[in-house]
Amino acid sequence: MRKAALHNLGCKVNSYETEAMQQLLERAGYEIVPFTEKADVYIINTCSVTNIADRKSRQMLHRAKNMNPEAVVVAAGCYVQAAGEELKKDEAVDLVIGNNKKTELVPILEDYFADREEELEETIIDIRRTREYESLSIDKIADHTRAFIKVQDGCNQFCSYCIIPYTRGQVRSRRPEEVAEEIKRLIGSGFQEVVLTGIHLSSYGKDFAEEERLTLLDLIVKIHDIEGLKRIRLGSLEPRIVTEEFAAALSSLDKICPHFHLSLQSGCDSTLKRMNRCYTAEEYFNCCKILRKAFPNPAITTDVIVGFPGETEEEFLVTREYLEKVRFYEMHVFKYSRRNGTRAAQMTDQIPESVKSVRSNELLKLEKEMSLAYRKSCTGSRAQVLMEEAYEWDGTTYMIGHTREYVKAVVPYEEGLKGKIVEGILGEMLNDEIMFLNLNGQK
Structure with a gap:
């Protein structure tokens, strides 16, 4: 029996896919061992969202080869899509498997073990041209209380700082009946809460043929009545999905958790425009007001990038004042990280790391104050x-x-x-x- 070890880098979607690959290996008879132990196969599900993520991916691949030079080291996922040819030349990497090829992990390994000298079939596709959703699925998770369910892949937004549309491709959605069946299996394993997640969750269903076009709300309504399911939590949403109708419909569903992560990135309109975010700060604020009207004291969380190219001190202060006005429950604060291959990486006026650190620390302090204030507002409820x-x-x-x-x-x-x-x-x-x-x- 061969031993396999997996390591995940990056987002919740990556975590889901790593779990699915592990279950494919288990069904094929592999023994799964911790990544720190000696294994015959090491699979690293890579991330490529920033240059730092690329570096971490390379480091983990080399660490695996150092742990067992005789092992087969597999690079999978987004970094493969971004730098596949480079990875093929890396002596620490034996196999590369791109996105939409992870379902073929076991047969790819079998072919490799059968004849190491023979040229393998192409394991990286042009992800930007495919419209096929990769049908990975899970029936158990290590955490027996909350299950992340991937329902969507790809993104068509092309924010100026983001490489994801190039590594994940176009929007592709999972059939609602597949989602429902997976949730039923997980409920049978003891789960009561699911978190719907995707690369651009708000775009769910937009890729379906017009006669069978669905929305994220349609999917939520479909799974809401599944027996045994107690909670439905939503992953990151684009603010434009939040309309009066959307919020009212969600508030009528008692399994919906009133916890909404609305991606912001900046509270300054000029910065949002450079980021190619297709909304204004005022439009975003209106979405928050809609949610607060539909739900009593909902938890609204967000992401903020500081030090985006060209962000002046005045623009940063506009964002800071805006964040105080919106009053979030939690904020994930990121220092802008240059990513080769994006428009933002070519922009002039890159901000020094020292300035990013000062701004980040200031927002992290604000985040702590707002988060505590929200918790205290829940007292007595x-x-x-x-x-x-x-x-x-x-x-x-x-x-x-x-x-x-x-x-x-x-x-x-x-x-x-x-x-x-x-x-x-x-x-x-x-x-x-x-x-x-x-x-x-x-x-």
């Missing part, structure tokens, strides 16, 4: 918490989980609570990031 694991704090053991708004909360430790939903009133803060849930009932 009724909440349902999906229990996930034991948590140690100051010598005491608790069970910790997340509310529907994705606020962390704890209850006294009790055997058998993992995977159950408990209900109570959110009380005092255990610390700046976690609240107490005072139990008064259990589901």
Whole structure:
């Protein structure tokens, strides 16, 4: 029996695909071992979102070969799409498998083991030309409380800083019946919450033929009535999807978690224009107001890039003031990272790293203040918490989980609570990031 080890780099979609590849290997009889152990095959699902991600991908490939020089090292995913020819020349890499070829992992390995000298079939396609959704699927996940479900791939937006449309290709959507079947299997394995995710989730269904055109809302409605499913959480959304009708429809579905990640990147219109983000700061703010009208105290989270080429101090201050006005629950703050092959990498007025660091630190401090303020605003409200694991704090053991708004909360430790939903009133803060849930009932 051959041993295989997998390592994932990058986003939730990559994580899903790594899990799917592992299950393909398990079904083929491979023994899965930790990546730190000696294996016959190492598979690194690479990321290429930034130059730093490229470097990390290369480092992990070389680390694998160093752990066992006789092993087959497989580079898979986005970095392969971006630098496939370069990787083919890398002595640490034995096989390259691009996006939309991961389903063929096992037969590709079998061909390789059968005859190392023979030229293998092409394992990298021109991802920008395909309209086929790669049918990877899973039936179990290591985390037995929340399952990420990939429903969409590709992106047509071409933001000026982003390489993803070139490494993931055009928008491609998964058939809703396949999504529903996978969710049913996962519920049978004990999951109660699913997170719908994709490269550009808001574009779900736009690639279907006109007579069978679907939207993300159509998909949500279809899976909402699946028996045993308790929660539906949405991955990152583009703000333009949030209309009065969209928010009203979601608020009528009791399994929808009122936790919305709306990608922003900047609160300054001139910066948004250079980024090729197709909305204004005011339009984004209106989307937040729509959600707050449809849901009581929804958790709105976002991404912000600081130090984008040409960002002046005045533009940064406009963004900072804007963030204070919107009042997010959480913000993921990124320092702009130059990515070869994008328009932004060619822009003049690249910002020094020292300036990016100052701006990033300032927003991270603001994020901490806003996040704590949101948690405190939940005090006294009724909440349902999906229990996930034991948590140690100051010598005491608790069970910790997340509310529907994705606020962390704890209850006294009790055997058998993992995977159950408990209900109570959110009380005092255990610390700046976690609240107490005072139990008064259990589901």
